[in-house]
Amino acid sequence: MKSLSIKDIAVKANVSITTVSFIINGKAKEKSISDAVIEKVEKIIEESGYKPNQIARSLRTGNSNIIGLIIEDISNSFFSRIARLIEDKAYKKGYKIIYSSTENSIDKAKELINMFKSRKVDAYIISPIKGIEEDIQMLLDDGNPVILFDRNLPAVNTSYVGADHFNASYQSIQSFIDQGKKNIALVTTDINVEQVIDRYNGYKKALEDNGIRYDDNLVLKIHFNQEEGETMAQIKELLQHKHIDAVLFATNYLAISxxxxxxxxxxxxxxxxxxxxxxxxxxxxxxxxxxxAIQQPLEEIAETIIKLILSQLSTKSKLPAEEVIIPSRLVLRD
Amino acid sequence: MKSLSIKDIAVKANVSITTVSFIINGKAKEKSISDAVIEKVEKIIEESGYKPNQIARSLRTGNSNIIGLIIEDISNSFFSRIARLIEDKAYKKGYKIIYSSTENSIDKAKELINMFKSRKVDAYIISPIKGIEEDIQMLLDDGNPVILFDRNLPAVNTSYVGADHFNASYQSIQSFIDQGKKNIALVTTDINVEQVIDRYNGYKKALEDNGIRYDDNLVLKIHFNQEEGETMAQIKELLQHKHIDAVLFATNYLAISxxxxxxxxxxxxxxxxxxxxxxxxxxxxxxxxxxxAIQQPLEEIAETIIKLILSQLSTKSKLPAEEVIIPSRLVLRD
DNA sequence: CTGAAAGCGCTTACAG
DNA sequence: CTGAAAGCGCTTACAG
Structure with missing residues (x-):
């Protein structure tokens, strides 16, 4: 069963497809279509259940009303929760989300960008990895709105939204010190991204500001993507053989291990x-x-991303890149 | 900067767009394009970074290589993990996923189906709710592959993939009984879906088969969508005032509460x-x-969904609806 | 107040 | 071995 086209409606209503198109797009008044015609056409559309073909519309107008979301892994709760919030807010503005996970692979990330490009998505929300700077730059050169989140790419001049990892880390360590802790470990990953580096720097600075000597032996950098068993073995080694009275885990997965x-x-x-x-x-x-635990401000992050996207989408001229850093919240329990 | 079109490539290569199109689509041999031309065109495509416009291709061919995924809530870990697996497997076959969350709203679900329909997605993967049977039937009537998962809709004759909730529930209760438990409670939700009903029936049947009288007072049906505080109050009431020696929670959220x-x-x-x-x-x-806990066979579910989708997509004729029920695994700890 | 026609970027049946 | 042309379903500048 073929679905109806605008032509079918035009024939049924005995008007041109131009008229139908104007009515569908709410330009009837502006184009001074008579009320009688408007009513007739709307009635036919209603009764027939006609829905305009978005593909054709996209091809003609050049925009798809789809936002591409490129993240590390949708099954990670941080990303799936952000995805949900973004979806919600975008949906209210008439945008749909198409997502894909990069699994931290540069090749896959590049491929996804190309895929989304050929799909003519209207905007990109990307949690990037190092190595795709050029690809993102090309998107920007083509005039696409691109918002980075979670991880920033300093080499690319585009908007970024993220939590204040440095301060959150700093405050955590400060709270340990306030409790009289002296030998504070950090278990983090070896991924070389700003977000992780910021957490490390916050740790280091807090020690320094409190006159505690930084000790490299108390910092464990877990290799990304390794088996959990090995991770646990390394953490065990650290905790068993060192005089440690507190530990900050730089990701919730590490904390669980x-x-x-x-x-x-x-x-x-x-x-x-x-x-x-x-x-x-x-x-x-x-x-x-x-x-x-330190809670990242998911709601604000999602809100800010969408706000930036929409303002870029509604302005034809290119807006200056904005960097929005939102404070995290340290929740002390028990 | 406008992106390249097939015409640009044709001009550069000094051939017709027909020839370029054949080459892009791997029909060069079949259409007996000369090797020299193939090579020349491929070189130009390579150098220019040309990517065919998928929107135009979709409009022309009628398929989008996009699969629509409609679920209750992407931020729920069951769905986000399934989404990840589905994405992975679909991706390998050249399909992308576009998702949306229904939040258990019939209206939103209907709206999403229409949205996906107007986007001409090639297939639908839906974790449905009661009340959208007609809409799904329309999709089927239009010849779209539709796979339901997680929850079945008995009124609709389409393929379904899900875990064996009845047996999983039965086995859990049986394991309690084997441990000598007698007063076994069930904390479940009041959502009226097969999946939840199956768990309830498994509970009931296991008691019965073991000669234990079913007691309605030991079954707590939590109102869907209520505040966690209230849920906890109701659970507290149940556990404090009854002589209960075991409890099966029908969802992990209820278990956490x-x-x-x-x-x-x-x-x-x-x-x-x-x-x-x-x-x-x-x-x-x-x-x-x-x-x-009872582990749902996520991997198998995702695998089966994609397998069914792909076989439907590759056959022009309509395949008979299949109902695939996959055993869950009861993991006994401590 | 309304319509004919061009064109978005492809694919493909047809012709040579 | 290759190309001209129709057409997918829309939107919109232009004309009347």
Whole structure:
């Protein structure tokens, strides 16, 4: 069963397709179509259940009302929650989201950008990785709105929205120090992205400002993408053999692995041993004792991304790149 | 900067767009284009970075290589994990995914179906809700492949992929009974979907088969969409005032709320009080003690969905609806 | 107040 | 071995 076209409606209503098009697009008044015709056409559209073919419309107008979302992995709760919020807000403005996960692969990220480009998405929301700077620059040169989030790419001059990782990390360490902790470890990843580096720098600076000597042995950089078993072994090594009284985990996955280790080696989290996780997770509220965490401002991040996208979409002229850093929230538990 | 069109390539190569099109679509041999021309054109495409406009291609061919995914909520880990697996598998076959969350609203679900329809998606993967049977039937009547998952809609004759909720529930209860439990509660939702009903029926049947009287007072149906505080209050009421020695939570969210309650009222999970959660969650492995759970076979579900979609997409004739029920796995912990 | 026609960028049946 | 032309379903500048 073929679906109806604008021509079918025009024939039924005994008017031209121009007239139908004007009515569909709310330009009837502007084009001074008579009320009688408007009514007749609308009635026919209503009854027939006609929906304009968006593909044809896109081809003609050059925009798709689709926003491309490129993230590391939709199954990661940070991204899926952001995706949900973005979807919601975009949806209200008539935009749909098409997403894809890069799995931290430069090749896949490049491929996705090309794919979205050939699909003529109206705007790009990207949680980028190093190595795709050129591709993003090309998008910008073509006049596409591109908003980076979560991770910034300093080499590219486009808008970025992210949490204040440096300060969140700094405050976490400060709170440990305020509790009298002295040997504070950091378990982080070896991914070379600003976001991770900021957390590291916040850790370092907080120690420094409090006159505590930075000790490289207390910083564990876990290799990205390795088996959880190995990660746990490395964390175990760190926690068993060093005199550590507090640890900041730079991602919630590392924190979860860390908590499993602590359970294995029977080391209790509490007054003697502090734990803070970067990025909250349902498991932390439920853990005994409850685990403190840094909450990224998801709602604000999503809100800001969409706001930036829409303002770029509605302006023809290119807007200056904006960098929006939103404070994270340290939630101390138990 | 306007992007290149097939015409630009044809001009540069000094051939017709027909020839370019044949080459792009791998029909060069079949159309017996000379090797010299193929090489020349491919070189120009390569150098110029030309990508065919998919919108134009879609308009012409009538298919978009996009699969529409309609789910309840992408931020729910069950769906985001399925989405990831589906994305992966579809991607390998050249399909992209466009998703949207229904939030359990019939109106939104209908709207999304229309939206996807006007976007000419090639196939639909839907975790449906009651009330959209007609809309799905229309999709089928129009010849679109539609696969339902997670929840079935008995009134619609289309393929369905889901876990075996009845047996999983039955086995959980059986395992409680094998441990000598007698007063087994069920905390479930009041959503009226097969999937939830199956879990309830599995619970009931297991009791019956073991000669334990079913007691309505031990079944708590939590109102969908209510505040967590209220949910916890209701669970607390159940657990405090009844002689219960085991409880099956029919969703992982309910289980998490339940575990929070148990913590509040200082009731330990263990030999005297059993807990099984439907749908595993990272928090359960980490909980003290670790919580047993039913794992849905996500990988198999995603695999089967894509397999069905692809076979429908590759056959012109309509395939008979298949109902694939995949066993869940009960993971007993501690 | 309304319509004929061009054109968005492709694919493909047809012709040579 | 290759190309001219129609057509997918729209929007819109132009004409009357």
């Amino acid at each position: 860390g908590l499993k280790v602590l359970k294995q080696i029977n080391k209790a989290v509490g007054a003697d041993f502090g734990v803070i996780a970067y990025d909250d997770h349902e498991a932390f509220e439920l853990h005994t004792p409850r685990i403190s | 339940g575990l929070k309650v148990l913590k509040q009222i200082n009731k330990a999970v263990g030999a005297d009080f059993g807990v099984i959660a439907y749908d595993d969650h990272e928090a359960f492995e980490l909980h003290t003690p670790r919580i047993s």
